[in-house]
Amino acid sequence: MSQTITIDPVTRLEGHGKITIHLNEQGQVSDAHFHVTQVRGFERFSEGRPFYEMPSLMARICGICPVSHLIASAKACEAIMSVRIPHAAAQLRRMLNLAQMVQSHALSFFHLSSPDLLLGLDSDPAKRHIFGVAAGYPELGRAGIGLRRFGQHIIELLGNKRIHPGWVVPGGVTEPLAPAKRDEILSLLPEAYANIQLALDAYKKTFASFRSEADVFANFPSLFLSLVHEDDSIELTDGTLKLIDAKGSVVEEGITAHRFTEVIGEAVEPYSYTKFAYYKPLGYPDGSYRVGPLARLNIVKSMGTPRAEKELAEFKQIADGPVQSSFYYHHARLVEILYGIEKIEQILSDPLILDKHVRATAGVNRLEGAGIAEAPRGTLMHNYKVDENGLIVWANLVIATGQNNNAMNRGVLQAARHYIKDGKFTEGILNRVEAVVRTFDPCLSCSSHAFGQMPLQITLMASTGEVLDTVTRS
Amino acid sequence: MTAEPIPCLILACGNPLREDDGIGPHLAEWAADRWRADPRIRIISRQQWTPELAADIATAHSVVFLDCSIDAAPGQVNLQPVQPAAPQFVPATHHSGATELLALARDLYNAAPQKALLLTVGAGSLTFAEDLSSTVQAALPRAIHLLQTTVQDLLSDIPAPAEPQSA
Numbered sequence: 001m002s003q004t005i006t007i008d009p010v011t012r013l014e015g016h017g018k019i020t021i022h023l024n025e026q027g028q029v030s031d032a033h034f035h036v037t038q039v040r041g042f043e044r045f046s047e048g049r050p051f052y053e054m055p056s057l058m059a060r061i062c063g064i065c066p067v068s069h070l071i072a073s074a075k076a077c078e079a080i081m082s083v084r085i086p087h088a089a090a091q092l093r094r095m096l097n098l099a100q101m102v103q104s105h106a107l108s109f110f111h112l113s114s115p116d117l118l119l120g121l122d123s124d125p126a127k128r129h130i131f132g133v134a135a136g137y138p139e140l141g142r143a144g145i146g147l148r149r150f151g152q153h154i155i156e157l158l159g160n161k162r163i164h165p166g167w168v169v170p171g172g173v174t175e176p177l178a179p180a181k182r183d184e185i186l187s188l189l190p191e192a193y194a195n196i197q198l199a200l201d202a203y204k205k206t207f208a209s210f211r212s213e214a215d216v217f218a219n220f221p222s223l224f225l226s227l228v229h230e231d232d233s234i235e236l237t238d239g240t241l242k243l244i245d246a247k248g249s250v251v252e253e254g255i256t257a258h259r260f261t262e263v264i265g266e267a268v269e270p271y272s273y274t275k276f277a278y279y280k281p282l283g284y285p286d287g288s289y290r291v292g293p294l295a296r297l298n299i300v301k302s303m304g305t306p307r308a309e310k311e312l313a314e315f316k317q318i319a320d321g322p323v324q325s326s327f328y329y330h331h332a333r334l335v336e337i338l339y340g341i342e343k344i345e346q347i348l349s350d351p352l353i354l355d356k357h358v359r360a361t362a363g364v365n366r367l368e369g370a371g372i373a374e375a376p377r378g379t380l381m382h383n384y385k386v387d388e389n390g391l392i393v394w395a396n397l398v399i400a401t402g403q404n405n406n407a408m409n410r411g412v413l414q415a416a417r418h419y420i421k422d423g424k425f426t427e428g429i430l431n432r433v434e435a436v437v438r439t440f441d442p443c444l445s446c447s448s449h450a451f452g453q454m455p456l457q458i459t460l461m462a463s464t465g466e467v468l469d470t471v472t473r474s
Numbered sequence: 475m476t477a478e479p480i481p482c483l484i485l486a487c488g489n490p491l492r493e494d495d496g497i498g499p500h501l502a503e504w505a506a507d508r509w510r511a512d513p514r515i516r517i518i519s520r521q522q523w524t525p526e527l528a529a530d531i532a533t534a535h536s537v538v539f540l541d542c543s544i545d546a547a548p549g550q551v552n553l554q555p556v557q558p559a560a561p562q563f564v565p566a567t568h569h570s571g572a573t574e575l576l577a578l579a580r581d582l583y584n585a586a587p588q589k590a591l592l593l594t595v596g597a598g599s600l601t602f603a604e605d606l607s608s609t610v611q612a613a614l615p616r617a618i619h620l621l622q623t624t625v626q627d628l629l630s631d632i633p634a635p636a637e638p639q640s641a
Contacts, residue, residue, distance in 0.1 A: 111525065130525055131561055131574060134581040141582045148526050 027423030032413040036274040067100035068375030070168040075371025077170035081362035088355035089172030103151025104376035108441040110144025122428035143195035172359035218326035218411025221246030223289035233302040236374040277403040288406035291378025293332035298322035305342035483534035494597035532583035546596030549613035
């Protein structure tokens with residue numbers, strides 16, 4: 001008799017999703033899916049709004065990465081306006097994006113995944129959370145909180161709000177950086193460096209215990225996509241898209257924002273509200289690819305900052321070519337935190353960073369615009385069409401989680417097949433299946449543009465629909 | 475990032491778009507207006523309490539948590555001491571309770587406020603609305619009075635700041 005195991009919702013994610021694992025009559029895993037069960041809506045209800053409202057509206061999609069939406073949206077608006085923003089504004093936005101990257105990656109690593117990494121995937125689920133980490137590893141707990149506060153405080157200093165700052169606007173930013181704020185940010189750097197070094201050391205020490213998981217946590221060849229700078233160094237806010245294959249060969253590069261719809265398509269599956277992005281020339285699902293920290297570090301040739309450069313060189317030693325196991329998203333995330341701190345320091349030394357000219361103005365000069373930025377979870381694309389009065393007539397958002405959707409589903413299936421034998425599973429095994437999804441740090445609120453709570457229900461069902469077993473975490 | 479030491483921390487929680495859930499931020503707004511010039515008091519208002527707030531609690535001599543209650547009768551104003559306690563269930567990532575935040579401050583920073591109190595007002599309605607329900611509106615003077623006397627009591631041993639000298 002075939003059976004279905006349901007993990008609903010998956011815990012320690014940004015949003016609300018569930019996993020179903022289908023077993024055949026021999027109790028072997030025949031299929032598995034990661035479902036995003038929230039309903040999207042932002043694209044639709046933005047229709048009719050003035051385009052210049054879009055950054056603030058779109059930022060409300062997410063409380064974790066609103067800055068990415070602000071920036072991608074503002075860039076789409078600037079394409080409609082046909083303006084280039086002032087240098088200081090571009091640098092300040094870059095710093096805001098980096099601050100968000102640091103705090104979001106810290107949330108993912110310390111709050112969501114460190115319970116698995118430090119306490120163990122089979123540890124008591126009642127204690128496998130950030131409070132358990134705080135009790136057992138207070139120094140790392142403080143480092144995580146310190147990095148979160150570092151990023152959040154910079155966002156607040158620049159944008160006057162920790163979440164949903166309205167400071168990024170079409171044409172630039174609303175106010176320049178004050179010298180006192182620059183000095184305050186500089187004063188925060190030493191503690192941030194110490195915290196990320198602690199985390200990197202702890203991760204590398206702990207990783208030896210997870211080699212077997214790394215072998216089966218979404219470990220397969222795929223394409224990788226991210227923004228890159230023109231010299232192939234990392235670029236999170238500007239640059240062009242580059243796509244490489246599993247061996248590291250360039251599939252396509254130099255893809256500008258206004259061309260992304262020519263090369264990126266979105267497929268729909270009946271089991272998820274999140275779309276499945278793919279590279280059009282290869283079709284779906286062959287053109288599926290991965291984005292985010294792992295993709296970025298696989299694609300770039302340089303970090304452009306000294307300490308992160310050393311970490312990148314070490315990261316590149318993991319594999320001969322692109323690193324395929326998604327377990328290494330954790331590692332890549334920590335390298336990017338280090339890069340973020342260093343780059344913020346670099347930006348603050350820019351002699352024009354206090355320049356008061358931070359906003360360009362224009363009206364509607366084009367009826368369509370697209371903008372791309374790298375969000376913590378991966379590439380984020382906004383595309384708008386307006387009428388001659390500048391009112392939105394159509395909007396589409398391609399979200400990082402949608403671009404990782406196929407890989408997450410493949411990863412869940414890979415891990416389920418590896419761990420579940422003869423229909424038998426334990427809580428630790430199901431936690432491993434969940435942990436595969438956590439490596440990607442999906443933002444289900446972004447991918448569906450809604451929000452949810454995160455209790456967990458696991459149900460074992462017969463093919464007749466009969467519930468054979470249920471475990472619930474409230 | 476280490477917060478500066480503070481004699482009294484007021485930590486409010488609630489969503490002002492969900493009617494009586496906004497009582498915490500509402501009281502925090504009143505407190506910010508009342509004690510604007512008093513450096514002994516820091517006021518933080520959030521839609522949700524998150525683990526990062528443990529760092530602020532760790533620097534506080536006393537803490538007053540402000541929240542609505544779905545267990546108390548609508549409009550019922552309560553003040554009770556709070557002790558640190560580990561979560562009884564798998565906690566949500568984005569939301570922590572007063573007891574859990576105190577436990578985090580203890581575990582991470584080896585710090586405990588000398589006094590930690592939770593002031594709650596029973597919620598009458600949690601629908602989508604920016605105003606408080608009439609029941610909670612009616613309870614507001616009692617809640618404000620209790621908050622004021624509580625903070626004054628907590629600060630009784632700490633000298634008030636000097637009045638600014640006139641020119």
